[in-house]
Amino acid sequence: MSESIAEAAERIAAAGDSAPKPGRDPVNQPMINNWVEAIGDTNPIYVDAAAAEAAGHPGVVAPPAMAQVWTMGGLHRTRAADDPLGQIMEILDEAGFTSIVATNCEQTYHRYLQLGEEVTLTARLGDVVGPKKTGLGIGWFVTVHNTWYVGEEAVAEMLFRVLKFAPVAKVVPAEQIRPVASQETEFFWEGTKVGELRIQRVQDGSLRHPPIPAIWQDKNKPIDYCVSVGTGSVFSYVVHHAPKVPGRTLPFVVALVELDEGVRMLGELRGVDPAEVAVGLPVQVEFVRIDDDLTLPAWKVVK
Amino acid sequence: MAAVGDVLPELQITADPTFVVSTALATRDFQDVHHDRDKAVQRGSKDIFVNILTDTGLVQRFVTDWAGPSVVLRSIALKLGVPWYAYDTLTLTGIVSRVQDGEVTVDVRGTDSLGDHITATVRLV
Numbered sequence: 071m072s073e074s075i076a077e078a079a080e081r082i083a084a085a086g087d088s089a090p091k092p093g094r095d096p097v098n099q100p101m102i103n104n105w106v107e108a109i110g111d112t113n114p115i116y117v118d119a120a121a122a123e124a125a126g127h128p129g130v131v132a133p134p135a136m137a138q139v140w141t142m143g144g145l146h147r148t149r150a151a152d153d154p155l156g157q158i159m160e161i162l163d164e165a166g167f168t169s170i171v172a173t174n175c176e177q178t179y180h181r182y183l184q185l186g187e188e189v190t191l192t193a194r195l196g197d198v199v200g201p202k203k204t205g206l207g208i209g210w211f212v213t214v215h216n217t218w219y220v221g222e223e224a225v226a227e228m229l230f231r232v233l234k235f236a237p238v239a240k241v242v243p244a245e246q247i248r249p250v251a252s253q254e255t256e257f258f259w260e261g262t263k264v265g266e267l268r269i270q271r272v273q274d275g276s277l278r279h280p281p282i283p284a285i286w287q288d289k290n291k292p293i294d295y296c297v298s299v300g301t302g303s304v305f306s307y308v309v310h311h312a313p314k315v316p317g318r319t320l321p322f323v324v325a326l327v328e329l330d331e332g333v334r335m336l337g338e339l340r341g342v343d344p345a346e347v348a349v350g351l352p353v354q355v356e357f358v359r360i361d362d363d364l365t366l367p368a369w370k371v372v373k
Numbered sequence: 374m375a376a377v378g379d380v381l382p383e384l385q386i387t388a389d390p391t392f393v394v395s396t397a398l399a400t401r402d403f404q405d406v407h408h409d410r411d412k413a414v415q416r417g418s419k420d421i422f423v424n425i426l427t428d429t430g431l432v433q434r435f436v437t438d439w440a441g442p443s444v445v446l447r448s449i450a451l452k453l454g455v456p457w458y459a460y461d462t463l464t465l466t467g468i469v470s471r472v473q474d475g476e477v478t479v480d481v482r483g484t485d486s487l488g489d490h491i492t493a494t495v496r497l498v
Contacts, residue, residue: 101399101401104398104399105399105400105430107395107399108392108395108396108398108399108400108427109396109399109427109430109431109434110386110434111430111433111434111437112438113434113437113438113442114442115442121442124442124443125442125443126443126445133430133433134433134446134449135426135429135430135432135433135446135449136400136430138400138426138429139399139400139401139426142400142401142402142426143401144401144403145403147403169417171453172425172453173452173453174450174451174452174453175425175428175429175450175451175453176448176449176450176451177429177448177449177450178447178448179445179446179447179448182445237417
């Protein structure tokens with residue numbers, strides 16, 4: 071990046087107010103009616119001229135909390151090029167702060183709006199503070215100041231603050247390290263998907279793992295295998311402390327297990343304190359489903 | 374005239390999906406997380422959730438239900454906390470925290486099953 075986030079924020083803030091953006095419609099009764107109906111607000115000054123006049127207004131007024139509604143972007147919104155929030159969001163997105171949550175919304179009403187008034191909105195960028203460590207992840211607090219006008223008169227203002235953050239990484243299937251299934255090993259991975267630990271049977275009838283190319287048989291025929299009973303004992307193991315491995319929580323145990331059928335097979339030994347692992351520990355297979363295409367075999371201690 | 378310590382009548386609202394969607398559209402907020410559950414879940418939310426413009430509107434309603442139609446609101450300042458997902462119930466409570474020169478300040482809290490959703494301050498005359 072040629073420009074830091076702070077520099078970009080300073081540049082956008084220095085540009086000041088965006089050009090006035092008009093609302094789609096003048097302040098009108100149908101939109102007010104929809105709004106009070108949805109919110110459940112029965113205050114009569116928004117729908118009844120006599121009640122509004124009794125309350126000291128010249129006629130029906132719009133609910134003050136609707137200030138922002140008049141200039142909302144609508145279904146097919148496009149942000150103006152000089153929209154300061156849009157500009158800083160793009161920069162933060164590019165820097166990896168891709169998620170957003172609003173934290174503050176402070177509206178000030180200088181006066182109530184009347185039917186027929188045409189509202190315009192200008193916005194300017196305020197403080198951009200960060201990077202801050204938050205419960206959601208590291209992020210930047212971005213403050214935008216909106217002012218709504220009728221003609222030259224400021225009628226309402228809003229301070230709007232969002233946290234734009236890089237979400238804390240979660241284990242997602244897409245991040246899992248995936249084995250590459252070859253012609254020789256495909257039968258093994260097809261087996262784990264259906265809960266079978268398959269061991270290749272070679273030409274002389276003995277069992278072998280990992281599988282080897284079955285050059286003695288017709289390559290169009292399925293590979294010969296037996297299904298393991300899935301029990302064995304730890305032959306050897308390591309406790310992995312570093313580096314980080316996608317999809318795993320450190321530390322974790324990788325065990326080479328000698329199956330009762332005589333072959334040895336690698337897998338993660340789960341649900342055990344690494345200090346309790348020992349050579350000879352009896353284990354059995356379990357299947358960890360990652361997604362529709364991948365199920366990993368793993369080991370657990372036989373209780 | 375209100376006095377410091379006056380407590381507002383509590384307001385409870387259950388946000389069924391109809392409420393979440395109808396308020397989002399009535400505030401002209403077409404963000405998918407307020408009307409499309411599948412997309413809301415894809416984006417990491419539990420369900421669709423109520424938008425901020427509606428929170429501001431409900432705080433306005435809550436205060437004027439108590440204060441009556443002749444008051445004029447000067448400001449509503451919201452601090453946002455946990456989300457308010459569909460099917461959850463929000464309970465709004467309020468207390469008068471300041472009365473000065475005819476201006477009344479009301480502190481409002483809106484809590485749902487996850488915790489504080491809204492912490493607000495409303496000034497009115």
